[in-house]
Amino acid sequence: MKKLIVRKLIVDEHNELFDAQGMRYIEFPSDYSRVREFTARVLNDCPKEFLEGNLLEQQLSEIIKNGIKHGNKRDPSKKLKVWYDFRKRVRFIIEDEGEGFKNLDAWNEFYKKRQMALFQEDFTTFLDLASYRDSDSDSEDGGNSLIAALEYWNGGMIYNTRKNKVGVVRWFTEGSARVSP
């Protein structure tokens, strides 16, 4: 039976996903041309069973890209801070020095409408809503990274109150999480 699934981006300053105790730390300059390089550096000694091909790299690079591009506005004087932990699961805390994701509530509304159109198989509306756009978007923005992220980070994706820091975790069962289909 078909089910309507609408997830939400959540703000919770005191969530346990922001507890960086025991996590490793690295920081990067806001160099957009090096997003994938920075991602590779974080994942350099990540256990292979957590990589799922290049799926973990792809998902982490989206968060790093968002922090450098939308958070720090590619300002080279601003840093992107990354805490990471690969013990039993993959967990990251990523913080930029920007003003935060101001349109988080609008994004949740957009996602609700998008998923409703998909549920109703209204593909005309769905195609119009397939990518999220706001005043900060440009032609290089896919407008869909958070949609996949909400499914991928199966242990949670939480923002702090200022919305410039996100905590994410992905748990694995039998070495690999399942992504449908």
Added chain:
Amino acid sequence: MSQIFLSKSLPNFYHLLTDLYFTVAMEITNHKNLNSGVLTIRVSGDVDLYSASILYKTYCTIADRGESLVHFDFSAVNYLDSSGVGAIIRILQVAKSKGLRLSFSGIQGTPRKVLAMSNILPLLKEVE
């Protein structure tokens, strides 16, 4: 047959990251089957934040030329990120606005998972 090749220079130390070495390059070739009238665009490599806009612009050029039957072969695409997914969405939107037909094949591995997680697979007409 035409060809576009995009490559990026990599810092030397990159090659030390043996476990995560990837090819930051996308290649696009296309050819038209004169019997069927289908123009096939074959994409290979990484469709990412640096290359996705080229894929979109390539299709726009072809659509502006009036090609009504375009097929995308993604069998050699190893990496697709949200910019790549966004490019595919914009290609679908252009095709719809112009009344042009699209089909896809070879979407596999991580790119397929990313499209599935983005809920975009139902929009794609996939053929063998």
